[in-house]
Amino acid sequence: MPDSEMTGNMFFFATTATAAHKVSAPAQEIVERVRAGDVEAFGELYKMFAPIVHGIILARVRRDEVDDIVQEVFLSAYKNLNSLRDPSAVGAWLAMIARNRAAEFYRSARPTEDLPEDLHEKENRSSEAREILKAIRSLPDTYRETLVLRLVEGMTGPEIAERTGLTPESVRVNLHRGMKLLKEKLGI
């Protein structure tokens, strides 16, 4: 099916709702162990899904707030793990919590202050990188999340599909259409 025949948003929501592709068996086993009270298993779960959660939040929230929100997401997940019906869909579940937390961050409207310039220098991040991230964040939700996971977190398309619960086809479409829009924005 050519890309022009469908919109990215429709594709994204349809595939999220069905969650056709689920996480492999190890994640399911890890969830069961966490539920049984295994703290080390929680560490494994964190290691496996933290990049996904980080990427989803980074696509929406300021960089200096991302790490705190990632921790909040995993704490919330730990407290509510018993409410997860299908342990094999833990990736999609965590992604959903991360999206909700990011939305809550803006709703709460915490008062913020600009960081001093020298702190930015200490972080040693080029203005070019900030500009690219800004351009990605200006894209529709459907594309920016997938692009951050691919370009920032360095995950491949199949990995993104596996951990977020999206179908590989939708991830491929989102990547290509998102990259096309990003290049247009950056003038590449």
Added chain:
Amino acid sequence: MKDDYLWDKTGEDAEIQGLENALQAFRFQENAPPELPQKVFTVERKSGRKFFRFGFAFAAFAGVVIVCWVVWFQLSGSHQTPVAEIASVMSALERTEKIADDSFIESRAAAPVKSIETAPPVVNPNVVKIRQKSPPVGQRNRAVLRKIKLKEPAETLTAEEKYAYNQLMLALSITGSQLKIVKDKVQGIEDQNAVIETAK
């Protein structure tokens, strides 16, 4: 192929690699997972809410009891007829009595009334009547009236209305006196019965 590199990093794409290198600075730095609580105290949180709920319910109940008590206290305090009401009634009664007396005197002067002879009550020296003493009603009402000075209502009666009113008051006073006679008779009978019983 360019598409393959974007999808699974096979092949080469200088543009995408350049973007990846630039954005690498924002990549997730692996760190320790968040410290987990010893236990998830969901029950404790609920119990706190429960305690708050009980506290609120108790406070509400106490408030209702206090309000009821105050209302009851006020009602019991005002169980007697309000003073103002008594005063108005008494002033009206006084006025009617005065008018009735005047008209009675006038009517008596105009037409002599037959004297009604009644049998004197039998008095037994052995029987001692004891009556509970209480301040006369008129005296009490006057005391109340002294405390509360009421405005006298303006009398705007026509001559005909005044005549009718006087006639009515006359009738009432006659009825009252007749009732008094009946009462005295009844008391006399009761006294006789008492004497007979003591004699037996």
